[in-house]
Amino acid sequence: MESDRVKNIVIVGGGTAGWMSAAALSKLMPEHQGNVTLVESEEIGTVGVGEATIPQIATFNQRLGIHEDDFIRATQATFKLGIEFVDWAKKGDRYFHPFGTHGFDLEGIEFHHFWNKLRERGDARSIEDYSINAAAAYSDKFIRPQSEHGPIINKLGYAFHFDAILYAKFLRKFSERNGAKRIEGKVEQVNLRSDNGFIESIRLADGQVIKGDLFIDCTGFRGLLIEEALQTGYIDWSQYLPVDSAVAVPCEKRGEPIPYTRSTAREAGWQWRIPLQHRTGNGYVYCSQYQSKDEAEKTLLSNLDGKPLASPKHLRFKTGRRKKFWSKNCVAIGLSAGFMEPLESTSIHLIQSGISKLIALFPDKSMNPVERDEYNRLLNVGYAHIRDFLILHYTLTERDDSDFWNYVRTMKIPKTLQRKMALIQSRGRFFKYDDELFNITSWMAVAIGQGYTPKGYNPMVDSLSDDNIIQSLANIRMSIDKAVEAMPTQQAFIDRFCRAQDVYTTAGES
Amino acid sequence: MGNSIEAWLPAAYCCARLPSDDYQIILAETKGNTGGSDGDIVAKPSSKNLHHVLDIAEHDLGSKAHARPALAASIAIDNGLHIDLPFGHYGIDREGIEFQHLWKYSGSQKPLSEFNLALAMHKASVFLPEPPKGAPVYNYGYMLQEEGYINLLKSKARATHITADNITLQQSNGAIDKVICDGESLKADLYIDARHYNYAATNTNVTYTDGNAWQHNHLRITGGFDMLDHQSGMRLHRIQMAMERLFKLWPDREFAAVEIAEYNRLEASQSLHINDMNLLLQQQTQGCSNTLARKIKLFETRGRIAIEDYEIYSKAEWIAAFCAMGINAKNYDRLAHRINSDTLAQWIEQLQVAITNVIEQLSDKK
Ligand SMILES: Cc1cc2nc3c(=O)[nH]c(=O)nc-3n(C[C@H](O)[C@H](O)[C@H](O)COP(=O)(O)OP(=O)(O)OC[C@H]3O[C@@H](n4cnc5c(N)ncnc54)[C@H](O)[C@@H]3O)c2cc1C
Numbered sequence: 001m002e003s004d005r006v007k008n009i010v011i012v013g014g015g016t017a018g019w020m021s022a023a024a025l026s027k028l029m030p031e032h033q034g035n036v037t038l039v040e041s042e043e044i045g046t047v048g049v050g051e052a053t054i055p056q057i058a059t060f061n062q063r064l065g066i067h068e069d070d071f072i073r074a075t076q077a078t079f080k081l082g083i084e085f086v087d088w089a090k091k092g093d094r095y096f097h098p099f100g101t102h103g104f105d106l107e108g109i110e111f112h113h114f115w116n117k118l119r120e121r122g123d124a125r126s127i128e129d130y131s132i133n134a135a136a137a138y139s140d141k142f143i144r145p146q147s148e149h150g151p152i153i154n155k156l157g158y159a160f161h162f163d164a165i166l167y168a169k170f171l172r173k174f175s176e177r178n179g180a181k182r183i184e185g186k187v188e189q190v191n192l193r194s195d196n197g198f199i200e201s202i203r204l205a206d207g208q209v210i211k212g213d214l215f216i217d218c219t220g221f222r223g224l225l226i227e228e229a230l231q232t233g234y235i236d237w238s239q240y241l242p243v244d245s246a247v248a249v250p251c252e253k254r255g256e257p258i259p260y261t262r263s264t265a266r267e268a269g270w271q272w273r274i275p276l277q278h279r280t281g282n283g284y285v286y287c288s289q290y291q292s293k294d295e296a297e298k299t300l301l302s303n304l305d306g307k308p309l310a311s312p313k314h315l316r317f318k319t320g321r322r323k324k325f326w327s328k329n330c331v332a333i334g335l336s337a338g339f340m341e342p343l344e345s346t347s348i349h350l351i352q353s354g355i356s357k358l359i360a361l362f363p364d365k366s367m368n369p370v371e372r373d374e375y376n377r378l379l380n381v382g383y384a385h386i387r388d389f390l391i392l393h394y395t396l397t398e399r400d401d402s403d404f405w406n407y408v409r410t411m412k413i414p415k416t417l418q419r420k421m422a423l424i425q426s427r428g429r430f431f432k433y434d435d436e437l438f439n440i441t442s443w444m445a446v447a448i449g450q451g452y453t454p455k456g457y458n459p460m461v462d463s464l465s466d467d468n469i470i471q472s473l474a475n476i477r478m479s480i481d482k483a484v485e486a487m488p489t490q491q492a493f494i495d496r497f498c499r500a501q502d503v504y505t506t507a508g509e510s
Numbered sequence: 511m512g513n514s515i516e517a518w519l520p521a522a523y524c525c526a527r528l529p530s531d532d533y534q535i536i537l538a539e540t541k542g543n544t545g546g547s548d549g550d551i552v553a554k555p556s557s558k559n560l561h562h563v564l565d566i567a568e569h570d571l572g573s574k575a576h577a578r579p580a581l582a583a584s585i586a587i588d589n590g591l592h593i594d595l596p597f598g599h600y601g602i603d604r605e606g607i608e609f610q611h612l613w614k615y616s617g618s619q620k621p622l623s624e625f626n627l628a629l630a631m632h633k634a635s636v637f638l639p640e641p642p643k644g645a646p647v648y649n650y651g652y653m654l655q656e657e658g659y660i661n662l663l664k665s666k667a668r669a670t671h672i673t674a675d676n677i678t679l680q681q682s683n684g685a686i687d688k689v690i691c692d693g694e695s696l697k698a699d700l701y702i703d704a705r706h707y708n709y710a711a712t713n714t715n716v717t718y719t720d721g722n723a724w725q726h727n728h729l730r731i732t733g734g735f736d737m738l739d740h741q742s743g744m745r746l747h748r749i750q751m752a753m754e755r756l757f758k759l760w761p762d763r764e765f766a767a768v769e770i771a772e773y774n775r776l777e778a779s780q781s782l783h784i785n786d787m788n789l790l791l792q793q794q795t796q797g798c799s800n801t802l803a804r805k806i807k808l809f810e811t812r813g814r815i816a817i818e819d820y821e822i823y824s825k826a827e828w829i830a831a832f833c834a835m836g837i838n839a840k841n842y843d844r845l846a847h848r849i850n851s852d853t854l855a856q857w858i859e860q861l862q863v864a865i866t867n868v869i870e871q872l873s874d875k876k
Contacts, residue, residue: 005844033847063606108527108563108757359606361814362845370807374816377804422768429759429769431776434819460760463529 004364006213007034012187012202012225013218014040016050016164017334017351019171020060021216024355026178027064036179037210039202041186046168047220047335048313049248051274051281052080052261052345053159054437055099060352066174068144072498074170075162076277078257079490081137083344087265088450090398095126095449096260097344098133099157101441103476107464112428112444113457114469120457121466127448130473131441132156135480137260141487144497152483159345161261161274161281183210187219190229198329198367199225213365217332221317221339226325226332233323234338240391240414241319242407243269243341247297248283248313252306256491263343265397266299267291268404272342277494278503279309285341288316290404321383326375329367331358338383343393346386349437353382385436388417389443395421396450421452428454511538511677511689512704515551516731516749518660519560520702521667523753526564535669536698538677538691540705551656552583552743555597555649560750564666575659577652579639582632585741587791593834595742595827598628598641598648601861607846609646610813610829614842616851616858622833625858626826627865636872645864651743672696677705685726685765699763701728724773727765729756738788747822751780776820783822790831806837813839 009025011018018038026036061071071077082098089095103111115127128134132155136142143149145156176182185204193200201211202225217225226232238244257275264271269286284300291299297312321338325331332338333354340346357378361371394408395417413421423429424447430440447453461469488496511517521537528535561571571577582594600622601609613622623629627641628648641647674691679701681687689696723730731752739745755776759769786802789795795802801818808816809832815825823831832838846854 005847028845028848030848359845362843364841364844368811370804370811371814374804374808374814419768419772423772426766426768429772431758431772456762458758458760459762460527460757462532463527 004366005034006363006365008212009034009036009214009216010202010210010212011036011038011216011218012040013220013334013336014038014168014172014182015046015218015220015334016168016171016348017336018216018218019168019175020348020351021218021333021355022175022180023064023171023178024060024359025216026175026180028359030179035181036175037181037183037212038175039183039185039187039204039210042184043186046165047315048164049246049281049283049315050164050342050348051276052083052161052272052342054345054349055157055159056349056352056437057159060355064174069498071170072160072162072494073500075160075166076279076500076503077160077162077498078275078277078494079142079259080159080161080261081133081142081156081259082131083261083263084137085263085265085393085446085449087399088263088270088393088397091401095445096128096131096134096137097442097445097449098128098131098137099159099441100131100133100155101157102127102444103130103473104151104155106469106472107460109458109460110428110430110440112440112448112454113461114464114473116428116454116457117461117466118469118473119453125477127444130476130480131445132480132483133158135484136487137258139484139487140256140258140489140491141484142259142490142493143487144493150483152479153487158259161257161276163276163278163281183208187224190225192229196328197230199229213329214363214367215330217330217336218334220335223322223332223336225330226322226327226336230327230330232327232332234318235320235323236318237320237340237387238318240387240411241341241394242289242404242411243285243287244317244319245288245293245296246283246285246315246317247293247300248281248315249300249304249311250279250281250309251304252309253278253280254305256489259490261345264303265399265405266303267402268296270343271300271303273305277500280304280306285343287404290402290407321380324372324376325354325379326358326372329363329365331375333358337379340383340387340390343390344386344438344442346390346437350379350382350386354379381434382437384414384416385434385438388414388420389438389446391417392421392443392446393450396447396452398451421447424454425452426454427456427458429458511540511702512731513539513541514704515656515660515663515746516704517702518663518667519746519749520704520731520753521669522564522663523560523757525666525668527757530668535667536696537667537669537671538689538696539671539673540677541673541675549656550653551659551746552580552741553577553652553654553746554583554743555651557651557743557746557750560746560753564663566662566666570662571652571654571659574662574665575652576655579637579650580632580653581628581637581648581650583651583742584632585738585791587834593791593831594629594632595823595830596626596628596632596648597651597824597826598626599646599826600829601625601646601858602644604857605848607843607848608813608825610839611843611846612849612854613858614813614839615846616854618855618858618862620862622829624862625865626830627868628826629830630865630869631872634869634873636869636876638868638872642868645868646861679703679728683726686728699727700761702731703728704731722774723752723777724756724770726770727763738791739784742787744784744822748780748784752777779820780822783818783820787823787827787831790835793835806832809839810837811839812841812843814843 022038086094145154187202189203191201199215201209262273268291271284274281286296399405582596585593627646678690686701808814
């Protein structure tokens with residue numbers, strides 16, 4: 001049934017979501033078999049933030065055949081080994097959420113049980129001391145792990161910080177090379193079919209009508225197609241994640257970029273610091289119920305480590321997700337699908353996940369509800385797991401120095417998270433459900449980092465003698481120290497392999 | 511407590527993982543039938559991990575349990591028919607598109623099953639430990655002689671061993687206080703009750719979900735509920751999974767309720783998937799679980815396999831079961847069109863010829 005085939009894919013929106021979708025679909029769909037058209041409006045512009053990622057992005061690049069160093073050079077990217085959380089558990093406190101793993105499992109038992117046994121015996125070392133990522137991050141070191149580097153460096157996990165505007169530009173070039181067509185224009189009307197309510201076409205301000213079989217809504221928070229036209233509905237999670245505003249500003253960089261993101265808790269939210277090759281990205285995500293726009297801007301500007309390079313940009317959002325990510329012949333990807341604060345840099349990953357699931361369940365023109373439901377089910381589950389992990393950061397705080405922290409410290413949390421926390425508390429038990437994104441290292445890093453250390457350990461640990469455990473853990477620490485010592489600094493690595501052109505303009509204008 | 515694989519495997523597993531100077535393991539062996547498997551049981555490819563833990567080498571499996579490599583599990587269904595669930599892939603995926611879509615798009619006249627090398631070898635009774643380069647991949651399991659396998663497990667279980675005609679449990683507040691074996695009391699910290707392998711359950715409508723396998727200080731191990739579990743390799747697999755779960759949640763004498771609940775939750779989820787397959791094979795899909803209904807619909811629509819949390823069966827096993835039950839995909843993934851149809855048809859034909867050649871060469875050598 002050739003006539004059933006989806007031939008015209010129309011992507012509305014040219015931010016990170018739009019161009020990631022265009023890149024993947026144009027690569028997948030040879031020109032003679034279909035058209036990928038992307039409509040974007042320079043007048044409206046993009047959200048312009050979203051610069052920290054998680055390691056899974058490497059898979060996206062690989063699938064597209066993008067060479068990592070090309071991508072780094074084009075986007076002024078740096079490497080990210082994890083996130084440092086400052087003042088989260090309480091003021092003056094810090095911990096590191098690393099990519100990669102903590103130590104090594106021994107005798108089939110997860111590493112943190114051994115660490116916890118020694119801790120209970122009075123060993124004051126932090127679990128971070130067993131993370132190659134944390135050690136490299138705090139020494140400003142980086143190396144791309146390769147098999148010949150041996151088991152310790154091979155545990156190093158990494159992602160990137162990049163300039164969001166440059167990333168969209170980079171993917172635009174890639175997509176256009178693969179046959180995607182870009183149309184500049186503002187969508188003014190969405191036309192629905194009278195028989196089944198599917199989107200038939202969009203009309204631009206200049207009168208152009210663009211028809212499609214499948215529409216990808218990448219129009220950002222407003223969800224021009226999925227919500228304004230199809231009225232899909234939104235599930236609000238702000239009772240769990242109450243921040244609803246952000247103010248962002250790039251600033252001049254100070255010294256060499258560090259290979260990690262920093263998240264510093266402030267009075268009514270938290271501030272990010274994302275180091276790039278040419279500048280530093282900063283933003284303050286806060287709850288408008290507890291702090292005004294002006295106060296938030298002041299807080300951000302007084303906590304920059306360089307001169308601002310632009311005027312601060314204010315954003316508003318509602319945490320949650322669409323009731324359906326895929327409705328009729330429209331799939332929402334990116335901010336139009338939902339949004340959770342960027343505390344763990346998950347939004348770009350959710351874009352990637354949406355694209356790969358769409359490809360795995362690629363429809364024909366009839367948009368079979370079975371496939372649509374499966375897509376929605378898989379994404380619902382993915383969003384909910386991430387939501388729970390984000391809530392963990394707040395619910396574990398001890399801070400009581402502001403109304404905001406008092407609210408999040410005492411708020412009700414979802415049952416799914418309660419169960420996970422109870423298991424962690426009970427001797428550090430952890431099971432990954434439904435292919436969920438964050439693994440045991442992430443959960444333990446945040447839980448232990450915020451003082452929610454498991455009570456006890458798997459009693460199986462006692463099958464190894466204390467001396468044996470002490471020796472094994474000392475060996476791990478020693479190997480990490482040695483490996484980090486031998487690594488180049490991140491700057492040296494970048495200079496050697498992937499240095500971007502120097503820019504002397506304001507961020508985004510290069 | 512028990513005398514079948516359900517008892518001896520946990521005993522051997524505990525002995526392998528717990529240091530003998532700290533832990534004492536006692537096996538109270540009951541008398542009678544050890545499982546009624548007509549002599550043979552299926553071990554899925556994943557049993558290799560189990561045997562690694564138990565330090566059982568392949569040659570021991572061969573000499574002591576008369577192990578023969580298996581590339582599929584053969585399941586008897588009604589009317590003398592058999593279904594083979596393969597331990598290997600259908601064809602080879604290309605450009606991220608699963609083979610069953612490519613096959614359907616190509617319009618090949620050859621049945622899908624002919625593109626599964628594991629199935630083809632199983633049917634021709636030939637074997638190669640590893641697939642030839644460029645052929646569809648597989649991993650082999652075993653057919654084991656049950657009695658020999660039990661003896662092998664016994665040799666690995668350094669357990670104090672008593673035999674009893676009659677075992678009764680004394681409980682208070684849900685926990686077991688002691689076990690009376692022919693009048694003699696036995697006290698322990700953790701009791702594993704494997705007296706009811708339950709294979710003889712005749713009621714095919716039993717729900718296989720057992721949400722309370724672990725209560726207080728006693729854990730029930732039931733490897734198989736009926737003949738299907740037995741033939742599909744799930745009997746051994748269930749016990750293996752139970753042991754892995756138990757050791758991940760290894761308790762102390764407090765027996766934390768939250769950990770026991772997690773064990774039971776995982777067990778229930780696993781049972782649900784096994785049950786889904788069993789219902790499918792028994793053609794009892796009317797009013798079945800949401801997970802099975804979703805799987806069937808998704809497969810029928812376009813040959814896609816929904817993989818659930820803690821899935822037990824592989825995609826190939828599901829495809830085999832659907833095809834055998836007459837549930838066919840009406841369509842295929844349209845992205846298959848990326849591949850030129852002539853090139854695809856040629857490649858598919860070559861693949862089938864390559865598989866046939868492998869079988870012929872191996873058959874000649876027999
Ligand atoms: C404060 C903040 C910080 C963030 N930090 C991170 C982070 O560190 N890591 C991370 O992974 N994610 C982060 N995110 C999320 C990330 O920014 C987004 O997921 C990502 O940028 C994708 O955005 P988008 O493409 O969906 O939307 P946008 O960038 O808003 O793009 C929308 C597009 O739609 C077009 N458009 C809208 N209406 C019309 C119309 N009528 N006609 C034509 N075109 C139209 C616009 O012109 C634009 O091209 C952050 C988000 C916020 C709010």
